[in-house]
Amino acid sequence: MNAIEVRDLVKKYKDKTVLNNLNFTIREGEFYCLMGPNGSGKTTLSSIIASIRKQTSGDVRVFGKTPDKAKDLMGYIPQENFSDPHLTGRENLRYFTRMLGYTNKETGTIVEDLIKKVDLLEDADKKAGKYSGGMKKKLELATILYPGIKVLILDEPTTGLDPSFRRKFFGLIDDVKDKSTTILLITHLGSDAELASKVGLIDNGVIIAEGSPGELKNNNKFKNIINVVTSIKNDRVRDILNSFNQGDELMETEEGYKIYSDDSAEVIPKIVRIIENGGYKVIQIGSTEPSLEDVFFKLTGKQVRGVKQ
């Protein structure tokens, strides 16, 4: 059964088209990730599905219902830390539980269960304002784990968290969710998107590619990405490196460059030699498998995290 169906979706703000005739389907129980850079329309799309915004045209269905009729089936975590810093973790959960219509008696049982689920028992009576970023995320995760919630919509839930906690966060979701729970994750982080069963790459309000992380990477014809950090970055170094690049365009990162290659073992020594012959130094060089962020770059010529090309 389809959990979410989006058909011919258009969202315009005055003259600007943010979502442009968008179509996709998420099946029940699927972990679907929408990955794209800032301004690609992914947050607008998730907020339309979550019934926060209205579309200009097109149709969105959540288990066959319009989003405003399916609010009780969805749990939404926005980008911001929305928990109340003046209240304790337990008081925050009591607030959200009662806002969902549970009675005072039911609330007590449900809140204790949620606190245990997200492993906040020791800190439940501390004010949320004193929580670390990770603890706040756990608390906010608890606000979408109520009985009857079938779709979790997570808008950049791990932004600002360190990589080790990001893994733990998704591990926690995997532990506490039912098998039939559908997850829609919005992110610009390739490492988060790798965890999904299906990824949609979104750019300028259009889904440009869709598939499992493996499928998306296999469709990328290059086997390796060589990361090079040189003593300086200039046009000459760029030209040298570009001569080894088998991709359409050399990718520049904050630290250095990324080169697409079929045979890194053969190419790396050549790069080092030619760079050093040119009077520059190679500070760091190594090869990795292409990430989803690399796939996005290959398809759009843009970096997901917004680093200049």
Place this chain on the structure above:
Amino acid sequence: MNQITATFIKSFKDNINDKLSLFWVIAWPLIWLFMGVFIFLRMVPEQYQALARGQNTISMIAFSVMIAGMSSLTANIAEDRQRGLFLKLKAMPVQPWKDSVGRILAILLFCFISMSILITVGLILGARFEISLLGILKSLGFLSLSILASSGVGLIIGSLVRNLQGAIMTGVAVAVITSAISGVFFDYSMLPEALRRFAQLWPISAANSLIQHSIAGFTGYTPTNLNIILVVVISLSFFAIGLIIYNRFCWRSE
């Protein structure tokens, strides 16, 4: 009912946990109560001292109510919006009117606590009132209108001013300035003619005068039925406009 209760509890705890809110709603009027007794009312003849102190107490209650609505409620809404709570609530099956009612009830309780403290301290400092059942009922009615008007202004500022500090400062500024120019801090008779008209129209100062007339026996002017009608209409208008703007700017889907 659960949503009203949940919002009421959350908002009330937010208010009493907010030191700035406690200062402006309770401490600041208390300071003025003491200043009134020990500085400003010293020249009042002995036989009028008790009623003058009663008047001063009522004025500080009016100010407290005004600042609770215009600053505490404002801060509450602005902070919730800044941290994305409304995005979260819009995605939940929550009815906006229940959220509004919960917030207003929390302000009512906050005002009631502040009023109780100010009356107790006022009585200890020698304030006296001309108590009658009708006078008390009228006063409670006018005080309620004051709270509604202040809450209306608070809803408007909290909905329109997006920045938290900006919203708080705007609320405090509106409350302090309008108090100063409408005879809440000073005697009505000290106001110039133009400001006297404003004092009779601004719902908080007008309600303040009506309460003083009902239980402190004296005010700068004798309120007419027109004054009473204007206070009712203007207070309810501010409240209604506040609710509409709150619903439009904090709750409506874009």
